[in-house]
Amino acid sequence: YLGLHVLADDDPRWPCDPVEQARRACAAGVPVVQLRAKFATDQQCLEWALAIRELTWEAGARFVLNDRFDIALLAKADAVHLGQNDLPPAAIPKELRTRLAIGRSTHTDAQLEATRAEDVDYVAFGPVFGTTSKESEFDARGLEALERAVRLAAPRPLIAIGGIQLDHLADLRRAGAGGIAVISGVAGALDPTTAARDFIERFRHRLPASDETESLS
Helix, strand or coil: CCEEEEEEECCCCCCCCHHHHHHHHHHCCCCEEEEECCCCCHHHHHHHHHHHHHHHHHHCCEEEEECCHHHHHHCCCCEEEECCCCCCHHHCCHHHCCCCEEEEEECCHHHHHHHCCCCCCEEEECCCCCCCCCCCCCCCCHHHHHHHHHHHHCCCCEEEECCCCHHHHHHHHHHCCCEEEECHHHHCCCCHHHHHHHHHHHHHCCCCHHHHHHHHC
16 A cells, blocks of 8 residues: 555545546556545445446556445445544454455554554554645644654554645655655646646655665664
């Protein structure tokens, strides 16, 4: 679950619905598409999930569904992403874990520490920067907190989220983020496919050798 996670989001402010957002993200070659449906009915969410699952299969991308492991299973998603107010990972029956990876949202050191005892495959942390794409009770965490979060989440990869723009990517790499999650940077772009490609290329770009050494020390 490394690299760019594009969140296909059903906020009505975006010009495209989640399926079209996912289509354009897949055209850019994103490694992960995540459906975030906060306004939809369960039926609508499932319809979108089934359509996005087909798109991601065709593109060779992973598909993650936010919040609902039952809909994730029905849509044959690769993973479910659980927030702090969702069912805890331990509530998912063990026999289903062979079919579904789990991501976990965190915002504080205490929540990060708690994931050490949870059976999760990757950890998200944020908001790193200020964001208007999703409501959060937490202020921007900042890069120093992100560096600490990377250490607390290890050995699982940490995905940075919250207000991420292209000019943040070098700093996020230096802080040790294994991936980034983006909503408005793609959904709100004039050309979402080009925007997604730019995020992929800029995040892939290697740091200068001295910075790579420092980030691993």
